[in-house]
Amino acid sequence: MEVKQVKLVYFSPTGTTQKVLEGIAKGIGVEGVEQINLTLPEGTQQAIPPFADELVIIGAPVYGGRLPVDAIKRLNNLKATNTLAVLVVVYGNREFEDALLELKNLSIELGFSPVAGAAFIGEHSFATADVPIANGRPDSQDVQRAMDFGARIKDKIAALESPDAKIDLELPGNFPYEAGGARPMAVAPVTIEDTCTVCGTCASVCPTAAISINGSVATEIELCIRCCACIKSCPEGARVMEDSKWKSIATWLNENCSARKEPQLFGVGV
Ligand SMILES: Cc1cc2nc3c(=O)[nH]c(=O)nc-3n(C[C@H](O)[C@H](O)[C@H](O)COP(=O)(O)O)c2cc1C
Ligand code: SF4
Ligand code: SF4
Numbered sequence: 001m002e003v004k005q006v007k008l009v010y011f012s013p014t015g016t017t018q019k020v021l022e023g024i025a026k027g028i029g030v031e032g033v034e035q036i037n038l039t040l041p042e043g044t045q046q047a048i049p050p051f052a053d054e055l056v057i058i059g060a061p062v063y064g065g066r067l068p069v070d071a072i073k074r075l076n077n078l079k080a081t082n083t084l085a086v087l088v089v090v091y092g093n094r095e096f097e098d099a100l101l102e103l104k105n106l107s108i109e110l111g112f113s114p115v116a117g118a119a120f121i122g123e124h125s126f127a128t129a130d131v132p133i134a135n136g137r138p139d140s141q142d143v144q145r146a147m148d149f150g151a152r153i154k155d156k157i158a159a160l161e162s163p164d165a166k167i168d169l170e171l172p173g174n175f176p177y178e179a180g181g182a183r184p185m186a187v188a189p190v191t192i193e194d195t196c197t198v199c200g201t202c203a204s205v206c207p208t209a210a211i212s213i214n215g216s217v218a219t220e221i222e223l224c225i226r227c228c229a230c231i232k233s234c235p236e237g238a239r240v241m242e243d244s245k246w247k248s249i250a251t252w253l254n255e256n257c258s259a260r261k262e263p264q265l266f267g268v269g270v
Helices: 016-028 069-075 099-109 140-158 201-205 229-233 244-256
Strands: 005-010 032-037 055-061 083-091 112-121 211-213 217-219 264-266
Touching: 005 016, 016 032, 016 055, 016 083, 016 112, 016 140, 055 069, 055 099, 055 112, 069 099, 083 099, 099 112, 112 140, 140 264, 201 211, 201 229
Parallel strands: 005 032, 005 055, 055 083, 083 112
Antiparallel strands: 112 264, 211 217
16 A cells, blocks of 8 residues: 555644654655644634545643543544554653553544554653753654654555555553543643733643733633643743642652653554
8 A cells, every 4th residue: 555645633732742743754755744733722623524545643642641631532523434543642751651552542433543653752741941851852863763663654554455454553551541641730830920021822822722811811720731832832931830749740750750761663563
């Protein structure tokens, strides 16, 4: 089977998942790459035409060893027939636990045929310059690995007769799931009023519409999923994590999860 085009479907508040998927698509080496970005609030209602007879790369970050609830909500709108799926989770150098298996199970429920899977590392959402956790990842080495993965996927698919070929893809993880997912904490980043220019960037990147701008920045704490997109995108450094429990989780991750982990690939013979 020849791959002529590929669709990237992802939830990626801080952009690391998107970057990994783009590396994989580059490695597959097709001209037609369509991006279906489900990150913003519209992603929950976006009408996406059903996939048929094609190749889709589905990506999501790992939150608490599982898929983010908001990624599942958006992915549940997808439908597929005779469509091969490459499944990718991106995690912040702690662990990915059951997330990749959960993505496989979800993709099968939606009608996809999983052909390969991978867990890549991305800068942890909670990381800052002062408290680094896998900062700068995916880096050039990770992107190279993503491209190699893409090349291997292309070879694997070239050997298939059709997209409905039955592939037995084994992925790590527990079922029933053991990881508990991201625990609700009822906290959100705060805005340093003196530094904020009320530019609105934070509101425009928030996946849950938790931020509104009306002369100043207001945050609805109950809607916040702690994705940190607002913190990382603020041009003034005016969005910060202030909550002591949240900051101590970041410190723990910095102290215990700094040893570099490498991407793991499944279903491509390595
Ligand atoms: C609420 C929350 C929970 C997270 N849980 C984990 C985790 O269990 N393991 C891990 O290694 N990284 C975890 N992370 C880090 C993200 O998986 C990681 O930063 C990822 O690269 C973010 O993807 P994105 O850039 O596409 O948003 C968590 C991040 C958030 C916001
Ligand atoms: S992105 Fe930063 S500067 Fe802009 S409105 Fe938000 S907090 Fe203020
Ligand atoms: S307010 Fe919360 S959900 Fe919205 S971008 Fe910031 S951290 Fe993410």
